[in-house]
Amino acid sequence: MLKTEKKIQVVENGGVTAPKGYKAAGVPAGIKNGKKEKKDVAVLVSEVPAAAAGVYTTNAVQAAPLLVTKASLEKTGLLQAVVVNSGNANACTGEQGIKDAEEMQELTAKVFQIDKELVGVASTGVIGVLLPMDRISEGIAEASRKVSGDGGVDFARAIMTTDLVKKEVAVQVEIEGKVVTIGGAGKGSGMIHPNMATMLGFITTDAAIEQAALQAALRQITNRTFNRITVDGDTSTNDMVLVLANGQAGNDTLNPGHEEWPLFVEALEYVALHLAKAIARDGEGATRLIVAEVCGARSEEDAEKVAKTIVGSSLVKTAVFGADANWGRLMMAVGRSGAEVDPNRVDIWIGSIQVAANGMGMEYDEAEATLELQKDPVVFKVNLNVGHADATAYGCDLTYEYVKINGSYRT
Known part of the structure; x- marks a missing residue:
């Protein structure tokens, strides 16, 4: 069911698996206290390597998964999978934190049989505590067995911490007569005052896009969306937004010179703004x-x-x-x-x-x-x-x- 809004159509109940070629899952692993009370390990995978872009917190204290993801993305410009845990930020955890983030990369790469440099890693939760890697490992293995085209909703739930509601959205636009879909999921409720990206945001699209153009568009859009919200004035150590574009829609590669580039950017901004406003509305304890x-x-x-x-x-x-x-x-x-x-x-x-x-x-x-x-x-x-x-x-x-x-x- 689509609801028309100008040239952008909102996909009801859509999220990160709404675009072609993406699967996801979220499972309970007991990351925070050993009790499997909520979903807290999530994976997202594309059928093929995707052009990818990222923006990150400007806090001088940056979590291990952010550093690992940033290094991989700068090297390849591509991602094919993302692994996320909630309940533990893996921040201020020294060399062991970096090793643990890299192990999350390797575990995810192994189950999906892809290069580890194609795996993005994100964490959110308590700062200063080492990850329980035995639970993480079990969670990644279970999530990899459960990935599906309907798994976007579980992905959105698994990345939540103090969030009261899941945050996801998807839209479609027609480019060159082909339907292009953009989906997204985000989390954030406290420690929200971004200054480059915000909390955690994951956006997928089946459009074909030049990587440099995607990175430039994300930076521009972030400044008008995620960077214009606040809950409590605190900028997190783990803030990160990633966008993956796998080209499965079959359009000619998009860049600023393409006639319909403005339409794609407008749709991408729609998704980002929807997630940003949902995060602000779900601020810890907020009523309005x-x-x-x-x-x-x-x-x-x-x-x-x-x-x-x-x-x-x-x-x-x-x-x-x-x-x-x-x-x-x-x-x-x-x-x-x-x-x-x-x-x-x-x-x-x-x-x-x-x-x-x-x-x-x-x-x-x-x-x-x-x-x-x-x-x-x-x-x-x-x-x-x-x-x-x-x-x-x-x-x-x-x-x-x-x-x-x-x-x-x-x-």
């Missing part, structure tokens, strides 16, 4: 998504600074949780964003209610503004009135539950 729409900026960079500062402000986030129409917190965020602003020109809306004009408060119905703050999503609109650029960022409210979850994360 926050959307900050900023216009009238001197540059897109300035608009982005303001939008991200608004959704990242603890005071704004707590005001949303309490449905307190305290527009002064929005003005504060505008002023400290680092963007070029004239405080005497700023207009602010809470939902459909304008609460400030020319930097000063207006008369408005407090009850109506409170109702706007009880909606999901909560939308803030800010017009800086100093230019013509705009940007949108996404976040969530800050609740008592966030403290509870993170006060007992290891237990």
